[in-house]
Amino acid sequence: MAGDNHAPIYTGDGVTVVSGAGRPPVTSAENLHTLRQRVLADLGQDQVQQQLRSGHPLPVHCRAAPEELTGRRNGARETSAALADASPLDLAGPLRNIAAVYEEERRSRLLVLGRAGSGKTILVRRFAQAWLEDADWTDKAPVPVVFSPGSWDPNATSLRDWLIDRLERDHPFLARRVPHERTWAARLIVTGQVLVILDGFDEMAEDHYPPALRQLGACNLPLLLTSRHEALSGVKPGEGLFPGIELTDLTFDDCCARLDASAGWAPVLDRLSSHGGEPAAARLATVLTTPLMLTMAEAFHASGGDPHCLLKLAESSSQEALEKRLLDSFVPRTYDPLLNLSVPKRRRWSAERAGHWLGYLATHLKKQQADAQKSGPHLIGTQDIEWWQLGTTMSLPARMVVSGVLCGLVSGAAVALTLALMSNPPAALPTMFLNMLAIGLAFGLVHGFASKLKVGGAFKPSRMQIRVRGESRRVRSRRVRESFLPRVGVGLAGGLVFGIVLGGGFAVYAMLLSYPWLVAAVLFGNWLVAGPLIGLAAGVIVALAAWLETDAKPEESVSATDLLRTNRTIVLVQVGVVGLVLGLGYGIAVTHFNGFALGLPSGIGAGLAAASGVGTLTAWGRWVVLVRLWLPLSGRLPWRVNAFLDDARARGVLRQAGAVYQFRHARLRDRLAEAQRPHGQPTEGGSR
Known part of the structure; x- marks a missing residue:
């Protein structure tokens, strides 16, 4: 052909x-x-x-x-x-x-x-x-x-x-x-x-x-x-x-040439040039001999700081304290609305909130550095702000709880609503509670399993794109063959954990209701078989979805936002197909044995549970759950995270490095992490 x-x-x-x-x-x-x-x-x-x-x-x-x-x-x-x-x-x-x-x-x-x-x-x-x-x-x-x-x-x-x-x-x-x-x-x-x-x-x-x-x-x-x-x-x-x-260090002439254009610096520079061994003047002059601190001094004065205050601070403080004072002035100056009138109103975050959110990002990187030193070969970068890693500052148990609650809430609410609409309101609330508990617990543990073992490259963004046309059948077939065993293996492993947890939960619930132990054993056995079968089906579906995946085109731009959008498309296609197929299959099976009244809500619940569960095991899904929902709710990041990161890049606080962001300097990152308050976190709202 x-x-x-x-x-x-x-x-x-x-x-x-x-x-x-x-x-x-x-x-x-x-x-x-x-x-x-x-x-x-x-x-x-x-x-x-x-x-x-x-x-x-x-x-x-x-x-x-x-x-x-x-x-x-x-x-x-x-x-x-x-x-x-x-x-x-x-x-x-x-x-x-x-x-x-x-x-x-x-x-x-x-x-x-x-x-x-x-x-x-x-x-x-x-x-x-x-x-x-x-x-x-x-x-x-x-x-x-x-x-x-x-x-x-x-x-x-x-x-x-x-x-x-x-x-x-x-x-x-x-x-x-x-x-x-x-x-x-x-x-x-x-x-x-x-x-x-x-x-x-x-x-x-x-x-x-x-x-x-x-x-x-x-x-x-x-x-x-x-x-x-x-x-x-x-x-x-x-x-x-x-x-x-x-x-080597900048000379005093270099500092004067850069700062002398500002009238506020002239008397201070005169004193520095003739300090005659004065410790405070010599200390400040030493601080200004690096390009970083010289630019921080410019930011300090531009934000309304008086250079004379630096001289006074130098009289009673160390060189390190002076440098910290200059670093602390950078964010207030950068986010001062009077100095950034060209910034759109929707991006006029207050300096306090911006500093807090940047502090969280800096703390996130420092925590990754500490975790990397403990985890040996699983080293995580200490400079790159990767959107798919932002939620990992939370402990693994906390991530498991948040992911499990979301999966249980989605499927449980859908089943309860369906039962209520089908004229069975009394059963709606108990069913919703049981689904939230069982499915949430199961998918929460699967999330922890995938996170701990890094199975199948879990939570790493795909470098592929979804496109119906553009590649030959031979290339697409090869891609399906290459992805088949890894994805099916991950599905089986996840399905086994899901079946054990869900079956065990139903068995315990049956015994609490005084059912015979044989009924509990049958419930556990059913899910012990059904779990891997569901995982196998999900793995096969996701593997076959590789037919639609293609390599990125050279003319397409690459940035953190682009990579995020690309992964969103891939994940939505995968979870949509998995939810539809498993929901239909499970609903038809339940209808065959128990009738349509139970089959419909069961199919809807199974489809949504499978879709949300598989979604939380992807890079984009974890981003949505943790970074777009939980971290903003807890005040650690703004609701519009992408806009905030891009705005910080435009202001010179961050820089873009391919698909990730980085702080403009490690000293600024470390200072923001050090100044991060352990409590009293501000929430988004108010001045922008």
């Missing part, structure tokens, strides 16, 4: 793949070009970069990285010295001195060191943007992509495999298959067509430093690594990693 012809066509150094009926060929160069546009779009939305490039330029000073970290092999010292010769680096410029290294050797690797707030992230993100904006860029040059290594466990996953997974998550169109290889993402990584920027090596768990350093030293990928100096102390003497630079 012509529609099934999708054999690969090789042309030169690239690969052309006809991926389905009616779909144009896809080449490596085209994927690389699309990736470039995506990365540029993400970097172009970075408000921090835009703020730093406006007004007076903010230079970044550097020196050659220490020899114990660079080594002397392959001219590492000479390259490091050549990079440092161009100091200071102009963040508003093209950063040609760094780019020249990559022009000379394709598989170059560079190291950027610096203390917290020294401008490492600003530098590498600006470098990536300048590299891609260069008019001389060609499809043969690697595309710089920023990765946050906080979620990498080098003991369980190789660097290449982890990079491929991140690339497929943030750019799903690269998850398409390539002949003789896994995916396009794997091809681009292995062939060195992605310039890997690992931003924040020090964000990893400390016990992961040694194995990570071994893999970094052995890899030959184009690589740019940022870290604090102390995180790389495990590098063996005499070996080194690769050439690099170390960012």
Whole structure:
């Protein structure tokens, strides 16, 4: 059949793949070009970069990285010295001195060191943007992509495999298959067509430093690594990693050039310039020597703070207290309605509420970090705000209760309403209570089972899309075959747990009503058989639904919201089919043995219970239950979570990294988590 012809066509150094009926060929160069546009779009939305490039330029000073970290092999010292010769680096410029290294050797690797707030992230993100904006860029040059290594466990996953997974998550169109290889993402990584920027090596768990350093030293990928100096102390003497630079403090002239435009800073700067050993002035001057704290000082003054207050605070406080005061001023300034008149009224959250919600997000990341250190190989990123993980700050028992209550409430209310409409109101309330108790308990335990064992990749967002047309029958058949056993296995396991719990609950209830033990045993036995059969049916249905799943198209945008919407569509299709088929089947069976009066409500209840239960075992379903309902009800997040996250990105509090969000700096994240109040949580409402 012509529609099934999708054999690969090789042309030169690239690969052309006809991926389905009616779909144009896809080449490596085209994927690389699309990736470039995506990365540029993400970097172009970075408000921090835009703020730093406006007004007076903010230079970044550097020196050659220490020899114990660079080594002397392959001219590492000479390259490091050549990079440092161009100091200071102009963040508003093209950063040609760094780019020249990559022009000379394709598989170059560079190291950027610096203390917290020294401008490492600003530098590498600006470098990536300048590299891609260069008019001389060609499809043969690697595309710089920023990765946050906080979620990498080098003991369980190789660097290449982890990079491929991140690339497929943030750019799903690269998850398409390539002949003789896994995916396009794997091809681009292995062939060195992605310039890997690992931003924040020090964000990893400390016990992961040694194995990570071994893999970094052995890899030959184009690589740019940022870290604090102390995180790389495990590098063996005499070996080194690769050439690099170390960012140093801003000079007093740099601070004056940035702050002197404001009249309020002039007298303070005069005092700092002639402090003559005055401890308070020297302490404040030291605080302002990093780009992070300098921008925080600008935010402090813009929000109405008097620079003289900082001098007074410096007289009785430590440098750390001064930095915390500056960090605390950022959110009030960012959400000040008088300073953000262009923000739509529907997004004018008060600074207090915004600070509380951001504090919850920061606490969520810190808790993930603590959990990751306890869970060994199941490491969760400490930098990425992933919408499918937001509810995991709640304890597992709490998540089980919330999910179980929702499933029981949906099915129980539907059965009660049906019985009431069928002229049997007395039975409505007891039936609703029993369904809520039994089904809620069963699905709550299934939720805990799936969460604990990570069966079938539970709660991970799918990288596929739902589309009726666009791929050949052969491709769709292969996808069904590949997903059949895993999905059926998950269905059987979940059905077995469901049957044991539900059957046990009915058996206990029968014995409490003084029924013979034989009746209780029959009830338990029936559900012990019915549970796995229901799970098997659900697994088969979801596996067959893979026929409608297709790979993402290159022209489709990728963001946290896009990934959420895509998963919503997939989940609604899956739960809709599962609920319809199981509801009809169970309703017909009950009607055959007990009549239509009992069969109709039983079918409706079974369909809704199956649909809601399967839905809560997906990434989007958990998002709805926990993030869209429970967390807003408890005041920990706003009702319009998506709008709040996107608005925080637009204000420069967060930045977008593919399909996830990140705080603009780890210091801000940690300070928000520290300032989070344990009680008295405000709820949404009032000033916006």
